[in-house]
Amino acid sequence: MEIQHLLLIDIDGLRGDIFRQALEAGKIPNLARLLGGPSAARGLLVPALSTAPSVTFCAQASLFTGAHPKAHGIPGNQFFDRFGKHNHGIPRHYAFDVGDTLAVDDAVLVFTNRLAANCLEAPTIYEIADAWGWRSVVAGHMYAKGAETWLRPSVVDLARFTKGGDLFGMSSQEYDRSILEKTIAHIKKHGLPNILTCYMMGLDHESHVHSPNIQLEYLSTGIDPLVGKLWAAIENALPTEDQDKLLCAVFSDHGQISVVPDDRHSLRLAFPFEREMGHLFDALGLDVHDYPGEDPDCDAVVASNGGMAHVYLRNPKESWQERPDFETDVLPVAKAFWQAHQSGEYAAELQGALNSVLLRDVKTHGWTAPYQALIPSGEIVSLESWFANQPAELSIDPVARLDNLAGPYTGDLLLISNYAEGFYFSGLLEGVHGGLHPADSCATMAFGWPHACAETWQQASNQIKNAIAARCAQENGRQPSVADLLTGLMSAISMVEK
Ligand SMILES: [Zn+2]
Numbered sequence: 016m017e018i019q020h021l022l023l024i025d026i027d028g029l030r031g032d033i034f035r036q037a038l039e040a041g042k043i044p045n046l047a048r049l050l051g052g053p054s055a056a057r058g059l060l061v062p063a064l065s066t067a068p069s070v071t072f073c074a075q076a077s078l079f080t081g082a083h084p085k086a087h088g089i090p091g092n093q094f095f096d097r098f099g100k101h102n103h104g105i106p107r108h109y110a111f112d113v114g115d116t117l118a119v120d121d122a123v124l125v126f127t128n129r130l131a132a133n134c135l136e137a138p139t140i141y142e143i144a145d146a147w148g149w150r151s152v153v154a155g156h157m158y159a160k161g162a163e164t165w166l167r168p169s170v171v172d173l174a175r176f177t178k179g180g181d182l183f184g185m186s187s188q189e190y191d192r193s194i195l196e197k198t199i200a201h202i203k204k205h206g207l208p209n210i211l212t213c214y215m216m217g218l219d220h221e222s223h224v225h226s227p228n229i230q231l232e233y234l235s236t237g238i239d240p241l242v243g244k245l246w247a248a249i250e251n252a253l254p255t256e257d258q259d260k261l262l263c264a265v266f267s268d269h270g271q272i273s274v275v276p277d278d279r280h281s282l283r284l285a286f287p288f289e290r291e292m293g294h295l296f297d298a299l300g301l302d303v304h305d306y307p308g309e310d311p312d313c314d315a316v317v318a319s320n321g322g323m324a325h326v327y328l329r330n331p332k333e334s335w336q337e338r339p340d341f342e343t344d345v346l347p348v349a350k351a352f353w354q355a356h357q358s359g360e361y362a363a364e365l366q367g368a369l370n371s372v373l374l375r376d377v378k379t380h381g382w383t384a385p386y387q388a389l390i391p392s393g394e395i396v397s398l399e400s401w402f403a404n405q406p407a408e409l410s411i412d413p414v415a416r417l418d419n420l421a422g423p424y425t426g427d428l429l430l431i432s433n434y435a436e437g438f439y440f441s442g443l444l445e446g447v448h449g450g451l452h453p454a455d456s457c458a459t460m461a462f463g464w465p466h467a468c469a470e471t472w473q474q475a476s477n478q479i480k481n482a483i484a485a486r487c488a489q490e491n492g493r494q495p496s497v498a499d500l501l502t503g504l505m506s507a508i509s510m511v512e513k
Contacts, residue, residue, distance in 0.1 A: 018464075018508050019260040022049065022249065023212040025078070025156065026238060027071060028219025028448065029267035031062060031457040033230040042235040045243035049263040050463035057467055059476040061483060061503065063460035063495045065269035067416035068323040068449045071219070072111045072131055072157065074268035074458070074497050079158050079212075080137035081501030085383065085422035088136035091449075093318035094424050095327045097335040101134050106335045108316055109134070111157070123174060126167045131157045140501055141210060149209035152201060155194035156214035163208070166197045187217030188237050195241040199248045207252045207261075213245065219271070226445035227271035227454070259466040262475075262507055265459065266500055271446040272322070272454035275437030282368055282432065282440050283319070295355055295362040299348060301331075315348070318426065319440035322450020325426030341376040345427045346389075349374045352430060353391045368438040370409065370450075371401065371431040375421065382423040409435060410451035415493035417451075460495070462503055475507045482506035 024046070037043045038060075041053060050058025066074045066084050068091050076087040084090045092112035099105040110121050111131050124130040135158060141151040142161030153159035154166040172193055175185040185193075198213050218233050253261065274280060296303035301314040318325040328339045328348060339345055352372050355365035374395070375384040388401030398414045417429070431450060432438040439447045448455035462479055464472050483499045483506075 017260060018262045018510075019209060019257065020207055020253070020262070021210045021504060021508075022261060022263045023210065024049065024242060024263070024265045025075075025212060025214040026218055026234070026265070026267050026459065027214070027216045028222050028227075028230075028269060028271050029234065029459045030227060030230060030270035030454070031060075031267075031459045032270075033227075033234065034265070034267075034459040034461070035060060037231055037234050042231065043239040043242075045239045045246060046265055048246060049242070049265060049465055050461055051465050051472070055461075055463070056469075057465050057472045058461055058463040059479055061460040061462070061479075061495050061499065063266070063458050063497055063499060064412055064416065065448070065456045065458045065497055067413070067420045067451055068320040069269035069451070069455045069458075070112075070320045070323075070449045071268050073320075075156070075158060076131075076135060076137075077496065077498040078266065078268060078500045079139050079141075079156075080135065081140075081498055081505075082137035083419035083496075083498050085419055085425075086137055088422070088424060089131065089134055090420055090422065090425045091318055091320040091323075091325060093320055094325060095316040095318055095426075096134075096424055097316075097327060097329075098423065099335075108318065110318075120174075123170055125157050126173060127170060129160075132160045135160060140504070144210055151210035151212070152198075152205075152208040153212045154198040154201070154214060155216070156212055162210075162212075164201065164205075166194070166201060168194065187220045187233070190220075191215040191217040191237065191241060195245055199245060202248045202252050207249055211249075215241075222271040222446040223444045224446075226273045228273070230271070259464075259468075261464075261466065262504070263463040263465060264500060264504060265461045265463070266497070267459040268497060269448045270453075270455045270457050271448050272434060272450070272452055273437075274434070274439045274444065274447050276443050276445045278443065279364070280368075280437045280439065281443040282364070282438060283442060295351055295365065296348075298361040299351055301328075301348070320449040321439055321441050321447040322432050322434060322452065322455060324430045324432075324440040326428035326430060328427045338378045338382075339427055341378050345374055345376070349389045349428050350393065352428070353389065357391060367436060368433055369430060370405075370433045370435070371429075373398070373401075373417065373429040373431070375427060377427065383421055385421050386417050386429055406435075408453070411453045411456050412494040413451045415491060416456075416496070418491075419493075419496075419498075458497055460497070460500060460503075462507065464507070475510055478506045478510050479503040 070092045072092045076089045093110045139160045151162035152164040153162040159165035303315040316327040354360045355362040356369040359366035372389045373386040377384045402413045
């Protein structure tokens, strides 16, 4: 028995605990079929963590390349490329999620100009499988590099969905259904490809707007019936003798956490609305990137990613490509953030808003310099020591995840918002993600081989577990992560039958 087909169901923002709960309560019978039926007899659940930051474009890149953020080049929904590597050498702020300072809508360019995919610096599963002669179809997803067919959301649908919300735009349910319908139509016409990725954003959107409490309901009534229709189309398209050649995975990029949906807790850089963080840079005499098109001509850039924000700093006498000086360019700004947090000095709005101020010295250690923590008294300590002294329930596997983030496109500072009191770096929302908290960091990852015999499944699930455990052990004993989806899939595909 060999695997010839992969069905990848990607449900943006689905918390790992919600998926498990829905499965155990029998609320998602169609998704359960992908794992071998109601008791998931051919399914394996892996407790995978999102990337740091736990945001879509960063974590999705890890899911589909198997690489950590430091290697795949996309350290957030928002980030600043100070080298202009993918922009003719001109520094560029990316905001795939419709950012605070946006002039051109990057969220649309993701699908019209492959904007996000062009920044990827690691090969996708489709590029890898292309070398085996496999054909891939990608529906709704931002990274389709190497796939033969990319079924994109229509730009009109996307704009209605991301901007319109429910009232005058398109509902999450309509959006997800439109992606599913495109996928099913494609299968009916062209058969089942070797890899089929189906990506649904509706659940994440609903969680932002209404809080993650809606997840169980949306998963069971909004998504599960769609998966049932997809499954029927797949069974129709696959000859009976080939049904046991299909391996499935159901997964997400991150979870969601409830926050306080008011102005005080929603921290924005942000032109032209709120300038909470802008005041801090003003007070230090730094020109922060806060209006569209300003990218290279400023001293500081903030990239907001929900529970986390990158702060990029420039030596005012040099270009962005030069390394900033730690003592004069980086440390004073880091200290100012703690002061603002403690006393409201520099920026009254930041009082009480921060959980951590992390920093790194690229002048000494280069562009992949690891992060350390500044403690409010001014001392610099290791991440291990900083997180060991914090309440353990606030973050999960923080050191490994931050070490796997630090790369050329990450900030000189990393700010982590105070989730314990409901703060976040974004416009006003009920639910967010991006931080290191278990609620927004625990993703869904399930492998299923619905038509495998018991013995083959036993062997495959052991193979998947062992491959992931071996990689985690090799990488400093970290916990399983979204970067392990490929580790698991590849180990099952390469399994040789005894
Ligand atoms: Zn997401």
